[in-house]
Amino acid sequence: MRREGSPWEGLGTVYVKELTDHLSSIRMLVLELLILIVSIVLVVLAIKNIRDTTAEDPFVLLKLFTSGPSGISLIFILGILVPVLAIALGFDTVNGEHNRRTMSRILSQPIYRDALLGGKFLAALTTLGFGLLCLWLLVIGFGIMFLGIPPSAEEITRSIAFLAITLCYAGTWLALAILLSIVFRSAATAVLIGLGAWLFLTFLWPFLAAVFANVVSPPELRFAQLGVPTPATYAWAEMLSRISPNQLFSEAATALLSPEVRAAGLDPVSQYIKLQGAVPGAPLPLSESLAVAWPLGVALIAGVILLFVLGYIVFQRQEVRA
């Protein structure tokens, strides 16, 4: 059975309306301010750090993203804040329409549900994109101002790739938030479950992944005697930890922004095993860094698609009436 008409009809209208709503909403303003303040503080600290410690580095501008006091870098903070931003934008996407009683009125217009959901998703993603782009420009601008070095083409390319990865990361959380807004009629329930998932995946899962890996593949004594982790156990821990989008994001971001990183997975042993014969400390060419980050980015995009499709299916089958 084929339905008549285009699913894209009305998509642009929904997109423009939702984008206007997002950009003019107080919620967005507060969140942008939060990210802005945190980022400025971190960049200033990073600049101080770089001035104190770095003698010469071809990628000094990228250090703005990766260095900071006691490991709290911009990447780290974005890894934590971007999900909050995405959840805050998405948690009432669909249930908000139900609660305002606008859903049946809008759906009685000549559009498919596809247009409504797609338009809302793209508008929220664009809003996040705007925010991240501003942040990126700000950081680069600060770097040029305070470090006094013009950025190289490679630095710009790497940081743009990082921007793209961040957007994929934001998209994953946005798709999750929209899925929750479809499944739960109460916006409060959706936001609580979204934040619960964020807490779990960001802060608890890294520890749990290690615990599960020890259960699945117990460490061997010979490696313990050498004082190194068992490779099999480590591989399991790495795979499991990558269930969390946060892990995927920080690995990919590190690979892109720290050219000396040679493989996904930051454990020294596996790096050594994977990259025997490499000159230690020498920066990797851009193409190789991209190759390292690519599978992680693909995993994030797959997450976006999977969650969005799941939400799409539930939404198509949902009753219009509360």
Place this chain on the structure above:
Amino acid sequence: MSAPLITARGLTKRYGAATVVDGIDFDVAKGEIFGLLGPNGAGKTTTILMMLGLTEVSDGTIRVLDHDPVREPLAVKRRVGYLPDQVGFYDNLTAIDNLTYTARLMGIAAAERDRRIDEALASVRLSDVGNRRVSTFSRGMRQRLGLAEIVMKRAEIAILDEPTSGLDPQATIEFIEMIHALKHAGVSVLLSSHMLDQVQRICDRVALFQSGRIVLMGPVKDLARQVLGAGFVVEVEADAASDLDARFGAIPGVSSVERVGVDRYRLTADRDVRSEAARAVVAANGALRRLSVDDPSLEAIYTRFFSQQTSHDGGQRDAA
């Protein structure tokens, strides 16, 4: 009469084991006001949603403007306007912005949009508050804005779900006038309600719902005859030397005469017998003081019908 705009045959909706709409048949003709009425939960809203393709049909067929709402929802929704039960708008936007958004979704050309919005707002008397946020609107104004959306769409069929529930009497009267105006503009109106007297006032035909089935359908007057046994109740107040009972009883069409007070009579008839009653009073040399006719009340039909149902008393009785 031309071909019906809406045709339902054996229309059924099931949610799991529960059958919400159970094999209903009806037609809505061009230019008429058709009322779906019945208690809450009788299946009225579900029927409406099936007409718009907003919920799937479990069994049977429905055709709206010669389209299948399930397979061609856009073709149906382009020509049918829908005012949902307790319609909502984006509170942070103005009335005009809200209408502009739906006008874009309808695909109305930009050049024509503003003019159609102005016209629509004027037709529901909201022109002077068009630039106010909808959050400041009363319930009645929101309902009217919903109607403006239908006017703006130039819909051929307007489907109104409980349009007057929760409105104060004044707002209700105004709203009913606007529904009439829609009819005069050539729009067919299908409305659902559980408020019987309003439905009676405006509907050309009604369908009475009870637990998912249509138990009665037709013009209100026909239903009255069918259920109450007679269509008209005429009250006469007159004094006369001679006894008027017999004279009234002799008028053709009168089925019963009841004395309800001193010099007051209640006549039940299958047609309007006021002129004959007046003549009878004059013929008896009486003084006619009052003559009135009660329209058959839908409420009476409804109550009587369901009491007949429960007592399994199929026989028709005289009007109360």
